[in-house]
Amino acid sequence: MSTVIEVIGTAITAAEAYHRDDLAARLRQSRARALSPEVRVLVAGGFKQGKSRLVNALVGASACPVADDTTPPRTTVVRYAGTPGPAPAARPADTVEIGLPSGILRGLTLVDSPVLEPADAILIVSDASGPCTQAELDMIDQARALAPIVVCVLSKVDLYPGWRDVAESTEAATGLPVVPVSSELRWHAMTTADTALNDESGFPALIAVLRAELDAERVTRRVAAHEVLAATGDLTATMTAEVAALRAADAEQRGIRWQQVLNDGISDLIADIDHDLRDRLRDVLKVAEAELDAVDPAKVGDDFAEWLRGKEAQCTAETFEWMVTRARWLAGHVAEQFGDDHALPEIRRPGELAVGDFEPAAGEKFGVGQRLIVGMRGGYGGTLMIGMASTIVGVAMINPLSIGAGLLLGGKTVQEERKRLLQRRQAESKAALRKHVDDVIFQAGKQSRDMLREIQRTLRDHFVAHAEDVHRALVDAAAERKTRIRDLNAELARVRDLERVARELVA
Incomplete structure (x- = not known):
């Protein structure tokens, strides 16, 4: 017994030395249970599984x-007493302690609890209506972490x-011993003093398991070993992870990695921005061509040029805004390669794009004199044709009919010429529009690439300086890391010695 208490005390000292107050508190509870002459058995299970009837x-x-559905959950502690009745000791409001002169309770305390808690042993109660549910399997896994039995x-x-x-x-799914019982048969057997019925209830087998498994000295050793092994396993995992992290620090690989991320990111960003800019301006070109097909460029030239200037400015502004957003994201992604938090360089917004104004094609003029000449040329042919036809029937060549035909054909000729000139102006304006948009794409693309190269230089200079700081810090910390690794290995050796002693307790 003194060895058990000494092992637990050593584990508490180790937990406190490594600032694991949670492990130290749990080990103190284990030491208190080891010093107690009673074996604490927790009876747990789901709602309506019969655990309270089992204890009774x-x-x-x-x-x-x-x-039942209206009874609030509470913990009932049943231990041995010369006379039945509630225990006088202070307890939580949701806990009831009862003493009974039952032989099974000599050296044994039964706890009927709605929740799992650390104990010397745990009985998981599940009714025989079907195989264990996933919730019950999870409860069994939790119980294994809280009790050795x-x-x-x-x-x-x-x-x-x-x-x-x-x-x-159930036995196949859990790998644990399964004891089938019937509380109803047990009560009837006790009422009628029927030994055969009592055997059929399964409770003698359950009591035999409890007596075999819950020998006081054996339980004390197993509980102590269970708690100490849990604590040493936790400490070993923590220190092993720290040693691995210290050995994995590699400044050179980290330096190469951030450069690759920056170069690849800028290359992708240049391609994406160029594609986005072309896509936006091509959409503007389609809308602008449709507008020119519906109007006379000579009449709406100034208004159209102002509208086009606004759409181009909007497109380039949206593309440049997206470029700045992507560049800031790239800066953060490069910073992640260092695995630390530090201030990122400021990325300037690009200025407005300077592009020449669009000038629609004016085309040749079609003034009054030109319209008169074109009309006379068309009207002369009509007058001559109708006049010659009139002479056949004995009418003079110049007559109201021939004059009217000449006027009609002259007007039609003027309209056709006006339409031809309009279509020519529209075609020339659309050709000028395409050239203008190509110029905008070229100038905006050049400006965006220059801006991205400036961003690349800014980020490169910033992270080169930061990488040098990190490298100096790692060089300065190299000796400390080696010392820490040596200390951790020594501590791991001590913890593993404690783990070996805990296993020997059970052996």
């Missing part, structure tokens, strides 16, 4: 209230004829 049937008294109790076997199959599947 085990001690032969109605110690634990059977919960875990036993599955299959309740209500009197209600389910297929309980044997359920018991086999």
Whole structure:
């Protein structure tokens, strides 16, 4: 017993030395249980699985209230006492302690609790209605971390004829001993003093398991070993991870990595910005051509040029804004390669794009004199044709009909000439528009590439300086890392010695 207490005390000292107050508190609870003459057995399980009836049937008294939908959950502690009754000791409001003169309770304390908590042993109660649910399997895994001894109790076997199959599947799924019991048969056997019925209830087998597994000295050793091994495993994992992290520090690889990320990012960004700019301006070109097809460029030249200037400015501004956003993201991505937090360089917004104004084609003029000449040329042919036809029927060549035909054809000729000149102006304006948009794409692309190269130089200079600072810091810390690794290895050796002693307790 003194060896057990000494091992737990050493583990507490180690946990406190490594600033693991959580482990130290749990180990103190383990030491208190080791010093106690009682073995603490927690009875746990899901709602309506029969754990309270199991405790009552085990001690032969109605110690634990059977919960229903309206009964608030509470913890009932049942321990041995010469006379039955509630324990006088102070306790939490949701905990009831009861003393009973039951032989099974000599050296044993049963705890009927709605939640799992550390104990010397845990009985997981599940009824025989079907195989263990995932929630019950998770509860069993949690119980294994809280107690060195875990036993599955299959309740209500009197209600389910297929309980044997359920018991086999439970044992296969959990790898734990499964004890089938019936609390109802146990109560009836105690009432009628029927020994055969008591054997059929399964409780003698459960009591035998408890007596075999819960020898006081054996339990103390197993509990101590369980808690110490849990603490040493946690400490070993923490220190091993720290040693691995210290050995993995490599400033040169980190320096190469950030340069690759920066160069690749700028190359991708140049291609993306160029594509985005062309795509936006081509959309503007399609809309502008459709507008020119519907108007006379000579009449709306100034308004159209102002509208086009605004659309081009909007497109280039949106592209440049996206470029700055992407560049800032790239700066943050490069900074992540260093694995530390430091201020990033400021990325300037590019200035406005300076592009010449668009001038629609004016085309040749079609004034009054030109219209008169074109009209006369068209009207002369019409007058001559109708006049010659009139002479056949004996009418003079110049007559109202020939004059009217001449006027009609002259007007039509003027309209056709006006339409031809409009289409020519539109075609010339669209050709000028395409050349203008190409110039805008060229100038904006040149400006964006220059800006991105400036961003690349800014980021490169910043991170080169930061990499030098990091390298100097790593060089300065190299000796400290080696010392820390040596100290950690020494501490790991001490923890593993403690782990070996804990395993010897069980052996």
